[in-house]
Amino acid sequence: MGMLDKVGADMTVAQVMAEIGKRARAAAAPLSIAPAEQKNKALLAMADSIIAQSAAILEANKIDVANAESAGTAASFIDRLKLDEGRLNGIADAIRAIAGLKDPVGDVIAAWDRPNGLNIERVRTPLGVIGVIYESRPNVTADAGALCLKAGNAVVLRGGSDSAHSSRAIHAALVSGLESAGLPRDAIQIVPTTDRAAVGEMLKGLNGNIDVIVPRGGKSLVERVQNEARVPVFAHLEGICHVYIDASAELDMAVNVVVNAKMRRTGICGAAETLLVDRKVADSHLVPILEALSAKGCEIRGDADVVARFANAKSASDADWSTEYLDAILSVKLVDGVGDAIGHIGQYSSHHTEAIIAQDEKAVERFFNEIDSAILVHNASTQFADGGEFGMGGEIGIATGKMHARGPVGVEQLTSFKYRVHGNGQTRA
Amino acid sequence: MGMLDKVGADMTVAQVMAEIGKRARAAAAPLSIAPAEQKNKALLAMADSIIAQSAAILEANKIDVANAESAGTAASFIDRLKLDEGRLNGIADAIRAIAGLKDPVGDVIAAWDRPNGLNIERVRTPLGVIGVIYESRPNVTADAGALCLKAGNAVVLRGGSDSAHSSRAIHAALVSGLESAGLPRDAIQIVPTTDRAAVGEMLKGLNGNIDVIVPRGGKSLVERVQNEARVPVFAHLEGICHVYIDASAELDMAVNVVVNAKMRRTGICGAAETLLVDRKVADSHLVPILEALSAKGCEIRGDADVVARFANAKSASDADWSTEYLDAILSVKLVDGVGDAIGHIGQYSSHHTEAIIAQDEKAVERFFNEIDSAILVHNASTQFADGGEFGMGGEIGIATGKMHARGPVGVEQLTSFKYRVHGNGQTRA
Numbered sequence: 056m057g058m059l060d061k062v063g064a065d066m067t068v069a070q071v072m073a074e075i076g077k078r079a080r081a082a083a084a085p086l087s088i089a090p091a092e093q094k095n096k097a098l099l100a101m102a103d104s105i106i107a108q109s110a111a112i113l114e115a116n117k118i119d120v121a122n123a124e125s126a127g128t129a130a131s132f133i134d135r136l137k138l139d140e141g142r143l144n145g146i147a148d149a150i151r152a153i154a155g156l157k158d159p160v161g162d163v164i165a166a167w168d169r170p171n172g173l174n175i176e177r178v179r180t181p182l183g184v185i186g187v188i189y190e191s192r193p194n195v196t197a198d199a200g201a202l203c204l205k206a207g208n209a210v211v212l213r214g215g216s217d218s219a220h221s222s223r224a225i226h227a228a229l230v231s232g233l234e235s236a237g238l239p240r241d242a243i244q245i246v247p248t249t250d251r252a253a254v255g256e257m258l259k260g261l262n263g264n265i266d267v268i269v270p271r272g273g274k275s276l277v278e279r280v281q282n283e284a285r286v287p288v289f290a291h292l293e294g295i296c297h298v299y300i301d302a303s304a305e306l307d308m309a310v311n312v313v314v315n316a317k318m319r320r321t322g323i324c325g326a327a328e329t330l331l332v333d334r335k336v337a338d339s340h341l342v343p344i345l346e347a348l349s350a351k352g353c354e355i356r357g358d359a360d361v362v363a364r365f366a367n368a369k370s371a372s373d374a375d376w377s378t379e380y381l382d383a384i385l386s387v388k389l390v391d392g393v394g395d396a397i398g399h400i401g402q403y404s405s406h407h408t409e410a411i412i413a414q415d416e417k418a419v420e421r422f423f424n425e426i427d428s429a430i431l432v433h434n435a436s437t438q439f440a441d442g443g444e445f446g447m448g449g450e451i452g453i454a455t456g457k458m459h460a461r462g463p464v465g466v467e468q469l470t471s472f473k474y475r476v477h478g479n480g481q482t483r484a
Numbered sequence: 485m486g487m488l489d490k491v492g493a494d495m496t497v498a499q500v501m502a503e504i505g506k507r508a509r510a511a512a513a514p515l516s517i518a519p520a521e522q523k524n525k526a527l528l529a530m531a532d533s534i535i536a537q538s539a540a541i542l543e544a545n546k547i548d549v550a551n552a553e554s555a556g557t558a559a560s561f562i563d564r565l566k567l568d569e570g571r572l573n574g575i576a577d578a579i580r581a582i583a584g585l586k587d588p589v590g591d592v593i594a595a596w597d598r599p600n601g602l603n604i605e606r607v608r609t610p611l612g613v614i615g616v617i618y619e620s621r622p623n624v625t626a627d628a629g630a631l632c633l634k635a636g637n638a639v640v641l642r643g644g645s646d647s648a649h650s651s652r653a654i655h656a657a658l659v660s661g662l663e664s665a666g667l668p669r670d671a672i673q674i675v676p677t678t679d680r681a682a683v684g685e686m687l688k689g690l691n692g693n694i695d696v697i698v699p700r701g702g703k704s705l706v707e708r709v710q711n712e713a714r715v716p717v718f719a720h721l722e723g724i725c726h727v728y729i730d731a732s733a734e735l736d737m738a739v740n741v742v743v744n745a746k747m748r749r750t751g752i753c754g755a756a757e758t759l760l761v762d763r764k765v766a767d768s769h770l771v772p773i774l775e776a777l778s779a780k781g782c783e784i785r786g787d788a789d790v791v792a793r794f795a796n797a798k799s800a801s802d803a804d805w806s807t808e809y810l811d812a813i814l815s816v817k818l819v820d821g822v823g824d825a826i827g828h829i830g831q832y833s834s835h836h837t838e839a840i841i842a843q844d845e846k847a848v849e850r851f852f853n854e855i856d857s858a859i860l861v862h863n864a865s866t867q868f869a870d871g872g873e874f875g876m877g878g879e880i881g882i883a884t885g886k887m888h889a890r891g892p893v894g895v896e897q898l899t900s901f902k903y904r905v906h907g908n909g910q911t912r913a
Contacts, residue, residue: 088853088854169875173864173873175874180856182886182887183856266887284714287716287717287885307909308908308909311911312909312910312911314911315912316911319911427516427609428902429902429903430902430903430905431902431903431904431905432905433904434906434907434910435602435905435906435907435908436910438911438912439602439907439910439912445598445604445903446596456716457609457612457900458887458900459887459888461901461902461903462903471886473856473857473858473859473890473891474859474860474874475860475862476859476860476862476864476868477862477864478861478862478863478864478868479737479863480734480736480740480741480864481741481864481865481868482740482741482744482745482748482864482867483868483873
């Protein structure tokens with residue numbers, strides 16, 4: 056990055072970030088009209104560079120892992136941070152899959168004719184410059200960079216400090232790919248400092264040079280975004296996902312789905328954090344579900360009714376209902392039917408994903424209509440809340456806001472649109 | 485509004501606005517699941533109430549008009565402010581037309597099946613609570629209230645102080661309609677004070693109780709929104725619209741379209757403000773166009789080349805290229821082909837609407853691809869930039885931002901969406 060490495064020496068964080076913003080805006084113009092073939096050539100070259108530069112990336116990753124270990128970081132965190140050849144192959148394959156997606160730019164979303172002969176088309180366009188603020192999974196550097204490029208956007212990446220060396224090494228590989236396809240290297244920039252002031256600058260929008268911020272993270276990032284963001288945000292924040300077991304639920308399905316929703320992977324935002332069980336089936340359904348979870352090593356934190364029925368359960372505190380554990384812990388509560396479940400979810404949900412297990416279609420309809428979350432699931436695991444599982448072929452995350460993007464954010468969600476109106480001399484009366 | 489009339493006496497502006505926000509959020513929940521029939525019943529009753537209460541509305545409007553006259557306000561402004569029976573009939577008819585539109589809520593935008601048997605639907609939902617900040621056209625009170633209701637949203641309206649009496653009288657009629665259909669009166673609230681601090685409170689989001697702000701206005705509102713908005717915004721701001729006459733343009737079409745784009749109505753945001761003419765056809769096209777405009781009473785402000793060719797033209801200053809006249813004035817400049825036109829528009833456009841008059845499809849394609857404005861028009865007037873003309877059956881305005889809504893904002897643009905996923909016990913591998 057040349058000059059940008061001088062942060063702290065010759066330039067303040069604000070100056071560096073302003074320069075990054077200017078460069079991103081300048082790169083966005085040629086990117087917005089780059090043909091699909093050129094973007095795909097860059098993406099394939101990026102994937103190849105990840106493999107070709109794997110020694111350097113793994114070397115950088117060792118520094119991050121060693122730093123995390125000497126800081127006494129949790130093993131689960133270090134596992135997510137650690138790269139090996141298999142994971143690098145996975146990262147490269149994910150970029151190649153994005154190259155294989157249809158280019159969304161120029162896609163005609165809708166077209167119609169007016170009685171006066173005007174033909175109107177709504178056509179996808181890039182958003183412009185996207186700022187992505189994320190935590191310590193180094194693969195996000197590649198995923199976010201590749202998705203933004205595919206949609207014709209410039210991107211400014213700001214990863215967590217724990218993975219800074221890994222992310223910069225991956226970024227260097229992405230830039231090689233861009234250059235070999237003749238695209239501007241500033242199409243994908245990475246913030247060259249771990250100073251948190253850089254996040255503040257991004258949230259202020261880099262002097263109008265960021266069009267939208269994608270924040271991915273937990274409570275502290277949520278609060279910072281709410282307090283400081285001056286540009287549009289596709290929030291990718293907590294996933295306090297609920298599973299509700301209706302009185303009409305089939306027991307076997309309920310057990311299987313809850314165990315999968317909680318335990319398949321506990322560290323993802325689509326993992327279930329709270330289980331609500333209809334009091335009418337407390338005797339038949341509650342204990343088998345909790346036993347299956349316990350057998351998998353899940354800690355149960357229940358309300359008084361749950362604790363009375365399941366000796367292995369701890370007492371839940373008020374804070375449990377609004378906690379995203381991202382761990383093998385589940386809060387559990389009895390409720391009086393679907394209306395009571397909807398009320399609890401309305402109070403505590405983070406508007407990510409909620410599931411109902413039920414055979415009663417009326418209960419499902421009410422659950423689907425009255426809950427205002429991005430994804431509602433009937434008789435399936437909350438862990439399907441994923442762009443790949445939705446068939447979008449890659450995602451930057453799951454948006455929990457209601458503006459523009461909601462749910463999985465893939466290449467289409469990283470676009471805007473414009474209208475193209477064709478006439479033959481029409482004037483308005 | 486009872487208590488809310490106590491602003492300034494018992495309650496501060498901030499307290500009143502906080503209460504309005506709480507009430508709007510409470511109203512949004514039942515509205516979001518109100519059936520189409522109930523919303524349409526309310527809309528038809530609102531239209532009837534406008535007519536039934538026309539004496540009171542016209543009486544209130546007289547006060548606004550008298551105040552404007554004694555303040556020496558421009559005649560064109562007073563004309564937009566003034567109501568009569570014909571205009572009230574128009575307002576009522578517009579509400580009835582909105583009742584006749586398809587209810588967007590629950591509309592399945594997309595649906596697909598996954599290989600594992602999951603069925604995924606993307607379904608329209610209300611946005612929640614919308615805040616509309618507008619200037620002094622009293623009909624916006626009715627249009628915005630009706631459109632937000634149709635899309636299942638609660639709305640907080642803040643009109644200009646010049647039309648405060650008219651807007652409150654119209655609002656009273658809307659509330660009668662809501663109540664007669666059994667919908668909460670707080671579904672459509674109007675800010676009961678003209679204190680500009682109320683706008684500041686809305687831009688801060690009323691403690692999380694406003695989901696999106698729709699600001700409609702000129703430069704001072706633009707700046708205020710940019711500095712203060714802490715919630716998502718569908719900006720409806722300036723329309724610095726351009727018409728470019730390519731060397732391939734047919735002369736008659738160019739004359740007709742430019743005259744219509746500028747002079748049909750000069751006070752709307754889709755009116756042309758700048759004309760760019762390809763230097764290659766300066767001799768053949770420029771003077772006939774400017775003569776036709778002059779004959780209609782349009783003032784021409786040209787660059788040096790234009791002034792040299794058309795004696796009637798004044799000299800444009802730098803400020804002219806970024807001025808939305810909303811009046812019978814046009815800035816005019818010669819350019820070197822479509823690339824130069826695109827460059828000028830990129831620098832000065834407010835991203836609203838730009839038109840090209842050309843027979844050369846290559847020039848059109850470049851103009852359409854490279855300009856990042858909400859609406860691009862080929863061989864037709866910029867004044868078609870209108871929800872009704874687009875076939876949307878009503879609009880709250882033209883959004884100039886790129887997030888969520890862009891171009892005409894009708895009922896569909898006032899919705900969000902959620903995903904409904906149907907399974908039969910699927911778990912993720």
